[in-house]
Amino acid sequence: MIAAIVALAAALAAGHLVAAFVGPQASPLLAVGNTAIDLTPSWLKDFAIATFGTADKLALLVGMGGVLLGLAVLAALASGRGPAPGTVLIVAVGVLGLVAVVTRPDVGRLAAAAPLASLAAGVATWLLLHRRASPSDVVETAGTRPDRAGPDRTDSGAERTDEVPHGTRASGATPGRRQFLVTAGGAAAVAGVAGLAGGFVGGARDATSSRAAAPPLRATRRLPAPPNDADFAKLGTPTFLTPNDAFYRIDTALSVPQVPADDWRLRIHGMVDRELELSYDDVRRRGLIERRITLCCVSNQVGGELISTATFTGVDLGDLLRDAGVRDGAQQLLSSSSDGWTCGTPIDVLLERDRGAMLALGMNGQPLPLEHGFPARLVVPGLYGYVSATKWVTDLEVTTWDRRRAYWLDRGWAREAPVKTQSRIDRPSANATMPAGRVIAAGIAWAQHTGVAKVEVRLDGGRWQEATLSADVSDDTWRMWHIALDVDRPGSHRIACRATDKSGYTQTAERMGVLPDGATGHHTITFTTE
Structure with missing residues (x-):
């Protein structure tokens, strides 16, 4: 059992470490989790959100951990006579992780290195520990002859009466057991160091420092503070503006995408007269505006808590589209996140002069939190988020409904989704x-x-x-x-x-x-x- 659990830890740590260098989404655990999210039927997704709320991703990770531990136990139970059954199971899980990684839309060419490293580490650790855990020597006591089968006999042929009792081990087996525990402990320590190193390297490459270094977002005209009677918080309602750390979060990203502002680019293309590519600074230089907008999730049950309000800072999305020149016949804006998620928004809604659709860079006076889309996201008043609120947005394609289908359309959700009263x-x-x-x-x-x-x-x-x-x-x-x-x-x-x-x-x-x-x-x- 110990061998299987340590092999699992080694596999996860190796994949995590290599993914820190080739891209966090290459982690086999995350790739399998993200694929599971993509393949989850709508009814099960709704159940998860209704049951766990904004902790749905934590629940998924805990569930995946439980499944992996169960597989480790199965590998141990099936491998009492030899390591082959456990090895086959490890390879099967490793191949599953490899397929999940290489089929993700948000990974680079080197992404396969992470699941391959995970597979190699898991198999190698399993074989090493299984070999150490299996007794290979016959226990000798005084007067025994390891080259003879059957009970020990005296020179006269009589059976000895000082044999080791059935079901026990002589003290000579202790060093073998100790060697196994030392080896297992060493492998676990290496796995722990690898996991910590992966976290350190990955942390050094995340977007936290980029967000912290982002210049203040100053709108050309600031909105006045909300009036004192904008809420009845003393009577039990929420505050009018939701603090950033309390703003609800529902999305399909198992791990938060990390996009430094300096690396971010937004491409506007498709059925436009002029293709545009904008950097973070390009957007900032356009002149920022502020708008107070309430966002709510389509998965919000009656009486649910998946609704929040913030002051968003950014630029008018309709103006960006008009600069690109939307061609006749265009029907939707297909927006894509850095992790490959897609969203389709009716183009006529975005072009309404009084709609207030935004490409947002800030939230409540600060750069967008990483969990809410830093460096940039879409915010469209009056539409549920799954058709309007793409976070970590990197691509805007003006197209038709028939030509491109967004993520949730193939999962039974409506094409157009105005917020209901x-x-x-x-x-x-x-x-x-x-x-x-x-x-x-x-x-x-x-x-x-x-x-x-x-x-x-x-x-x-x-x-x-x-x-x-x-x-x-x-x-x-x-x-x-x-x-x-x-x-x-x-x-x-x-x-x-x-x-x-x-x-x-x-x-x-x-x-x-x-x-x-x-x-x-x-x-x-x-x-x-x-």
């Missing part, structure tokens, strides 16, 4: 116990790019009552609401909420799941008074 209850929390009497209910509502006009609340199936709304900062941001409810009767109670947007549409009560274009239904919670 929705609302959520944040206070009371579900299943809370409160004193009877006046109960304050509070929450949020959103209807990007249309704006929220009204929120209503219903207690225990009664009449709808209009709530007080926060300041209307922008049609592209959420609004907070609160209401005082008289709950004099002790016991269990239900609160439901609904929003009406500025077009006059009131969100439907019909409960629908997130697939194919976002969830619907009234958020309802149950609480108790006493």
Whole structure:
């Protein structure tokens, strides 16, 4: 068992170390994980997000670790008579890692070196430790003859009575066991050093220092601070602006892509009059703008938390496209991330003068966090992120729907996905116990790019009552609401909420799941008074 686990550690460490030199996405573990994400059916992806939320990637890594440990145990159990079964299993897993790496769209020509190093280290360590763990010498005691089979006999032919009891080992076996443990410990130490070295080398090549060195992002005209009544945080709503470290993150990147600003280039091509290639400094020199925008994920369940608001700094995406000259017949902008993920956005939406679509470089006064797309990402108000919010963006192709299909289209999701008018209850929390009497209910509502006009609340199936709304900062941001409810009767109670947007549409009560274009239904919670 020890031999198999140490061989697994050696394989992972070797792959991690080599990947630090040829590209982090060449790590077999990450490549297999990313491939698993790509192949995951939509229903399972939705289950993972609903169950684990923003910890879905950690859950995947933990699950992969459990599978690998299980395979190591299987290799050990199957190899009691010899190393061949375990070797075959290791080679099979190694080949799987190799295939996963070489088929990734975001790796270079040398990427195969990482899974090959992992395979070689795993097999070599397994064979070495298995050989050391298998007894090769016959234990001798006084008067034994290693060249004779059967029980030891005295010179007179009588059987000796001082033989080693069945099922035990003489003290002479201890050095062999000790040698195995020393070898295993040494191999584990080497694996640990290799893993740490891979982390150090990879860390030296990440984009953290590039982000830290990025000059301040100063818009030509700063937005005023949000008004004091833009939220009701004291009553239980979120703050109007979401801190960067609390902003939700849902994407397909198992490891955060590392793109230094100096190396970043954005190519705009396809059905355009003039192909453009822009550097980070080119974008900065265009004159930066600020826009406050609420983003939400299409995987957000009714009442879910996958929604946040920030002040984004960047340039108008529509202006970039107009500079390139969009040709007649163009239908979508296919944006690609540095890790190969693709997203299709309706071109007519991006060219709307008042849409506010952005190529963003900053978030809440800072360069984009690495997890949120540094050096650059797309932000399009009013569309769910899977059709609008490409992070680590490096390529923009103006094309048609038939010519190119984005990542999620082949997985059952809708081609066009405007954000649906929705609302959520944040206070009371579900299943809370409160004193009877006046109960304050509070929450949020959103209807990007249309704006929220009204929120209503219903207690225990009664009449709808209009709530007080926060300041209307922008049609592209959420609004907070609160209401005082008289709950004099002790016991269990239900609160439901609904929003009406500025077009006059009131969100439907019909409960629908997130697939194919976002969830619907009234958020309802149950609480108790006493």
